[in-house]
Amino acid sequence: MFLIGFTIVPLVGDKMFKKLTKCILLICTILTFTALTFVACDTKKVENDNASAQSKIKVVVTFNAMREFAAAVGKDKVDIVTIIPDGTEPHDFEPKTKDLESLNNAKVFVYNGFGMEAWVDKALGAVDNKSLVAVESSKGSDAIENTDAGELEEHGQYDPHLWISLKGAENEAKNIKDALVKVDSSNKDYYEKNYNDFATQLDTIYDEYNKKFQTVINKSFVTGHAAFAYLCRDFGLEQNSVEDMVRTKVSETLAKEVGAKVEKIHTIESADDDDKDYIQCMKENLDMIYNSLK
Numbered sequence: 001m002f003l004i005g006f007t008i009v010p011l012v013g014d015k016m017f018k019k020l021t022k023c024i025l026l027i028c029t030i031l032t033f034t035a036l037t038f039v040a041c042d043t044k045k046v047e048n049d050n051a052s053a054q055s056k057i058k059v060v061v062t063f064n065a066m067r068e069f070a071a072a073v074g075k076d077k078v079d080i081v082t083i084i085p086d087g088t089e090p091h092d093f094e095p096k097t098k099d100l101e102s103l104n105n106a107k108v109f110v111y112n113g114f115g116m117e118a119w120v121d122k123a124l125g126a127v128d129n130k131s132l133v134a135v136e137s138s139k140g141s142d143a144i145e146n147t148d149a150g151e152l153e154e155h156g157q158y159d160p161h162l163w164i165s166l167k168g169a170e171n172e173a174k175n176i177k178d179a180l181v182k183v184d185s186s187n188k189d190y191y192e193k194n195y196n197d198f199a200t201q202l203d204t205i206y207d208e209y210n211k212k213f214q215t216v217i218n219k220s221f222v223t224g225h226a227a228f229a230y231l232c233r234d235f236g237l238e239q240n241s242v243e244d245m246v247r248t249k250v251s252e253t254l255a256k257e258v259g260a261k262v263e264k265i266h267t268i269e270s271a272d273d274d275d276k277d278y279i280q281c282m283k284e285n286l287d288m289i290y291n292s293l294k
């Protein structure tokens with residue numbers, strides 16, 4: 001399993017930014033690549049888990065963040081299969097036929113959209129399941145268009161990272177809730193309540209950090225992977241990415257020497273090694289960003 005590493009450094013004026021950028025580029029030269037661990041998708045085990053799973057609503061999701069939202073809304077009433085295994089780079093993922101078998105007997109299929117899963121249309125065309133409800137969970141959110149050439153190449157026309165935004169997460173969870181209500185209307189109240197509880201948690205965190213971010217003058221931070229555009233939009237912040245640093249680890253020792261602060265941020269694209277859930281990961285992300293701006 002791996003987490004994509006990110007750096008956040010405080011920016012103090014243009015000169016300092018240039019200096020830091022130089023230093024970071026220097027650090028880049030000694031970067032080590034994070035190994036990807038491929039984990040076989042063990043769908044059979046999930047299917048055979050136990051008899052009670054048979055009565056649950058079968059939900060197939062593309063990657064970890066979608067699993068988190070589906071679990072927050074569906075809780076005990078859903079049985080979730082994740083197509084992209086934890087530890088796999090989700091942006092480059094191409095499913096094999098066996099990865100899509102779970103879609104044939106699923107009730108709901110949840111994907112992020114905004115180009116995150118470029119393979120979805122093709123996959124849905126190949127699936128033989130007429131009653132499957134496909135949920136593009138980003139639907140209704142405003143997409144941020146990529147303008148930077150590197151970003152266009154890596155992530156496509158739109159920035160896909162909507163889930164690393166509390167507001168984005170709320171919309172994605174709502175779309176999932178609507179789909180669950182559609183396929184399992186007898187449990188409508190259950191899904192509505194779970195969704196409302198989750199949305200309340202997200203709103204509470206948003207309000208707390210919105211107040212905090214308003215107290216800081218410096219609104220810019222540097223990240224190794226430009227995954228925070230939606231989070232920045234929520235809070236009026238600005239991310240500066242050093243794209244060369246994608247999938248890399250930065251030497252903390254060197255960073256200390258140049259006075260930069262290096263932190264690992266949760267992308268939530270894979271499950272956290274410490275089993276932290278979405279809410280915990282987002283709180284840690286926001287704390288790290290806030291502390292770097294103070």
Ligand SMILES: [Zn+2]
Binds near residue numbers: 091161225227267
């Ligand atoms: Zn990403």
